[in-house]
Structures are given as C-alpha cells and as structure tokens.
Amino acid sequence: MTSTHVSRVLPGRTAGEVYGVARDLDLLPHWAHGLAEGDLTRDGDRLVLDSPMGRVQVRFAPLNAYGVLDHDVTLPDGTVVANPLRVLPHPDGAELVFTLRPLGRPEAEVAADAVLVAADLERLEALVARVAAGEGPVTTPPAPSSDLWDEEDARTYDDACADLSTPQALGPTLDLLEGLAEGGSVLELAVDTGRVAIPLAERGLAVSGIELSAPMIDRLHEKRPDLPVVVGDMATATAPGCGTFSLVYLVFNTIGNLRTQAEQVACFANAARHLRPGGRFVVELWLPPLRKLPPGQEAVPFDVGDEHLGFDTYDVVTQQGTSHHYTRETDGRFRYGTSNFRYVWPAELDLMAALAGLTLERRTADFAGAPYTGESTSHVSVWRTAG
Numbered sequence: 311m312t313s314t315h316v317s318r319v320l321p322g323r324t325a326g327e328v329y330g331v332a333r334d335l336d337l338l339p340h341w342a343h344g345l346a347e348g349d350l351t352r353d354g355d356r357l358v359l360d361s362p363m364g365r366v367q368v369r370f371a372p373l374n375a376y377g378v379l380d381h382d383v384t385l386p387d388g389t390v391v392a393n394p395l396r397v398l399p400h401p402d403g404a405e406l407v408f409t410l411r412p413l414g415r416p417e418a419e420v421a422a423d424a425v426l427v428a429a430d431l432e433r434l435e436a437l438v439a440r441v442a443a444g445e446g447p448v449t450t451p452p453a454p455s456s457d458l459w460d461e462e463d464a465r466t467y468d469d470a471c472a473d474l475s476t477p478q479a480l481g482p483t484l485d486l487l488e489g490l491a492e493g494g495s496v497l498e499l500a501v502d503t504g505r506v507a508i509p510l511a512e513r514g515l516a517v518s519g520i521e522l523s524a525p526m527i528d529r530l531h532e533k534r535p536d537l538p539v540v541v542g543d544m545a546t547a548t549a550p551g552c553g554t555f556s557l558v559y560l561v562f563n564t565i566g567n568l569r570t571q572a573e574q575v576a577c578f579a580n581a582a583r584h585l586r587p588g589g590r591f592v593v594e595l596w597l598p599p600l601r602k603l604p605p606g607q608e609a610v611p612f613d614v615g616d617e618h619l620g621f622d623t624y625d626v627v628t629q630q631g632t633s634h635h636y637t638r639e640t641d642g643r644f645r646y647g648t649s650n651f652r653y654v655w656p657a658e659l660d661l662m663a664a665l666a667g668l669t670l671e672r673r674t675a676d677f678a679g680a681p682y683t684g685e686s687t688s689h690v691s692v693w694r695t696a697g
C-alpha cells in the first residue's frame with residue numbers, strides 16, 4: 311500500500327511565509343475545499359464547521375518552526391482523518407507536500423481526492439501571493455490577552471521613556487542588535503512608537519515591526535513614515551518578509567504583556583518562523599523580585615518618590631502580576647494607572663525557545679554584556695534557529 315504525495319512548489323516564497331498563511335485558521339476557508347459551505351466558528355485552536363452534513367472540526371499541529379501543518383479533521387460520525395501537510399524549503403522557494411493515504415479506498419477515489427488537494431494548494435499559493443502583496447482577506451484573529459495601548463498612551467509614551475531613549479541609554483542596545491543582525495533585515499515585535507526601531511533603522515538596517523496598538527503605530531509613522539509596521543498580535547501576526555529576517559527582537563519586558571503561557575509559546579514560534587536559517591531572536595526581560603516578598607505579602611514597591619509611586623502586585627500561583635502607578639499631575643492631583651503582565655523565568659523561556667526550534671546562544675544581564683548571575687535583575691537572551 312502506498313500513499314500519494316501531492317506537491318506544489320511556490321517559487322520565490324519562503325517556507326516561513328507559506329506556513330504563516332496556511333496555519334492561519336481564519337484564512338483556511340479561503341483555500342481548503344469544503345470549508346466554505348457552512349457556518350464556521352473558532353473553538354480555541356479548533357475550527358468548527360456546522361454544515362448540512364453535520365459538524366466537522368479541524369485541528370492543526372501546534373505552532374512550530376518546522377513547517378509541520380499536519381491537521382486532523384473530525385467528521386460528523388466522529389471519524390478522525392489525519393492529514394499530513396508540510397511546507398519545506400525548496401531551492402526555488404517553498405514546497406507544499408500533502409500526503410494522501412488510501413485507507414482501503416479504491417484507487418479512483420484517492421485520485422479524485424488528489425485533484426481536490428492539488429486545487430487547494432493552488433488556491434493556497436494564490437492566497438500567499440495576495441497576503442504578501444498586502445491584499446489578503448481581512449481576518450479577525452482572536453484578541454490577545456495584552457492590555458491595549460490607547461491614544462493617551464501613544465501621546466505620552468515618548469516623554470515617559472525619554473530617559474531610556476537617549477543615545478547614551480540606547481547605545482549598548484543598538485550596538486548589540488546591529489551586530490547580531492549581521493547586515494540582514496530586522497523585525498521588532500511590539501515596536502511601539504519606534505523607541506528602538508527608529509534609531510536602529512537610522513544605522514542603515516532594514517527594520518520592520520509588528521504592533522498591536524494602532525495609535526502607537528501612528529505616532530511611529532509621524533516620526534518615520536517609511537518604517538513598515540503590521541498591526542497585529544506579536545504571537546500570531548505575519549510581517550512581509552516572513553522567513554527571511556536575520557534578527558527578531560522583543561525588548562523592554564514586553565513578552566510579559568502576553569498574559570498566558572500559550573501565547574508566550576506562540577510568540578516564540580512566531581518569532582522563529584520569521585527568521586531565516588541561522589537567524590536570531592533576542593528577548594530583554596526583567597526578573598520579578600519575588601525574594602522581596604515576605605510570606606503573606608503581595609506587593610513590592612519599585613519607585614517611591616514625590617512625583618510617582620509605583621508598586622507591583624503578584625499572584626505567585628498563576629505568575630500574573632500588575633504594576634500600579636500613582637503619578638502626580640501638574641495640578642497636584644495623582645493619576646492612577648495599571649498594567650498587567652505574566653512573569654516568566656529564563657528556564658521557561660528556554661523551553662519555549664526549544665519548542666520553537668531555537669537554541670540559546672548567549673544570556674547576559676544587560677545589552678552591554680554584563681555577566682548574568684544569581685543577583686541579576688534582568689537578562690538579555692539570544693536564541694538561534696538551526697542553519
């Protein structure tokens with residue numbers, strides 16, 4: 311008994327960008343046959359189709375950096391059909407390979423299926439081209455758990471970060487990122503108003519970004535209109551050039567803005583699929599000062615002054631935290647604001663990296679390269695894809 315392999319080579323495409331489009335559940339009805347005829351809903355990581363024949367469910371292999379797009383289809387009678395689908399790098403671009411197993415069916419039936427699959431892969435190729443050209447269908451992926459940064463945040467962010475944005479403060483960050491990029495293109499996740507991305511682009515690197523908050527992007531584009539930014543969730547969004555970046559970076563503790571472990575894992579996978587072989591992913595992240603929490607206490611102050619009082623509260627069971635800020639306004643009154651995060655240890659990040667096919671290359675306490683020790687309060691970690 312042999313299987314039939316339906317292959318399609320997509321010239322000029324990277325495996326990463328094809329994976330990104332094919333793995334997007336919201337785009338599935340645009341290329342996979344049979345999914346356009348019924349009511350589609352999302353149930354977590356499953357796509358559910360209520361068709362006249364009954365309920366059909368599709369579940370893909372978890373996000374990964376290996377181009378594995380295997381998916382199980384559960385038919386109305388409960389039968390589960392495994393559909394192995396891979397996207398592979400190809401000398402001319404990327405190659406999709408779908409495996410059809412006869413499973414006791416007559417040859418003619420398998421041949422008919424192969425025709426349908428070939429048509430699916432052809433539609434998928436056209437869809438990848440449309441997405442790359444910025445003409446893809448509009449989809450509404452589920453909202454991430456991150457707090458959404460609004461107009462007011464965008465208006466005040468640059469002033470609030472002025473001390474962290476001077477050439478002296480940013481110098482070591484830019485030096486390290488520039489060196490790690492080795493002249494290749496760079497993607498910043500959560501690019502905000504361009505605090506790091508703009509000076510990095512000014513060093514001559516091709517920098518793009520992914521950012522959830524449209525007002526933050528507007529502010530960035532007021533300063534640097536030509537810096538390409540995709541509006542979306544850094545755990546799922548696809549930037550043009552996916553699969554070709556030398557460097558993806560996520561700094562200033564921002565992985566913590568994704569408040570579930572699943573989203574943080576997905577963020578690593580998303581970073582990995584944007585990288586070229588041998589590319590690097592850099593994360594800058596603080597270490598929560600849990601040693602300052604005596605038994606029974608939930609809050610740690612981090613800034614106590616006349617103008618600002620800041621403290622963090624922690625739930626050490628769920629790894630959730632909230633930063634609380636009381637900031638004095640010009641009229642003397644105090645404004646209260648919060649931001650929420652999930653804290654995560656370096657070892658857990660290393661596991662997320664391993665799940666995404668990345669290997670730790672270096673870990674230092676800061677961008678200048680200070681050794682990472684048991685007393686470090688934050689770390690800069692660099693992982694690499696194979697190749």
Ligand SMILES: C[S@@+](CC[C@H](N)C(=O)[O-])C[C@H]1O[C@@H](n2cnc3c(N)ncnc32)[C@H](O)[C@@H]1O
Binds near residue numbers: 500503562
């Ligand atoms: C602390 S700032 C980011 C740090 C910034 N890169 C810097 O170095 O100044 C938080 C930014 O992350 C963005 N953000 C938060 N969650 C996000 C997500 N899931 N996807 C993309 N951007 C996100 C926010 O909109 C905001 O612009």
